Amino acid sequence: MAQNGSKVTRRQFLTYTLTGVGGFMAATLISPMVNFAIDPVLKKSGAGDKVKVMSLDDITTEPQRVDFKKQTQDAWYEFEETLSAWVFKDENGEIIALSPICTHLGCQVGYGGDPTRPSEFFCPCHFGRYEKDGTNIPGTPPTSPLARYEKEEKDGFLYLGSPVAQL
């Protein structure tokens, strides 16, 4: 086995070195993968990106349209995007903020836009219809409900984030 005066054999030495180098190489490969995998968790939470849109006192059971501006970044190009929301309280008193973007081809729906159906959302483009809670009405072009904004109630004001698709 070991020669006199030496505690590490040639074989052991090689094993240690190769394991060490191999370990480094594996780490170089794996660490970016792990980074990619957990990236969504590391991203800044959306809470800070919410925009103040209206006073909670002004929200009624009748949907109202509010327009607000939000800084958006598309690749390296940062711009101010105008967004709209239909805000109302449902029968349980919960605040709902619907995105007006029709899930068919992206026109903006209006509440009571069709005078014969005053309590529905109506898309003027291809006559899509939605219930007051945003559910698409079968038999009309849209195939999914209107998106709902992430919302937060703070200091008497409503803050809205990004629209979340409803399935």
Next chain:
Amino acid sequence: MRFDGMDALKSLTERQYVDTLIVPLVELAFDEEMVRKAESYEVVQAVALETERQLSGRTMLNPTLSYLDVEAGYELARAVMTKATTAGFAHVLFISSDVRFKAFELPVIFVPPLALKGMSGEQSHTMVQNFATQVITELSGRWMAT
């Protein structure tokens, strides 16, 4: 939809849905009239963009047509309209602040040539919103009729 590569492709494949062309129409000037022309351009452009934003699923916003005198503008507008109609756009609508087009046969919605700069952000937003609503009402009327 906007006049860019991605939307143009989409509008071709969805032509049965995207059947309306919105065309801003503005007069050019390079003398002391330039400021006023630029101001009307701003309003026309803002209204056209807002209309497209609200009706993007059925409308294509054409690049703004500019002209030096009203007859030439009319000729150009006519040519664009004919071409677009042949290509399958069932509705073509012009937006302009030049009331002289009233003397011609052209589907134009007029917006007053007001200076947005003199207004507060809130005021100009409301005004552009109101004009866009007029355009949208006109278009929905046409769509309903067909």
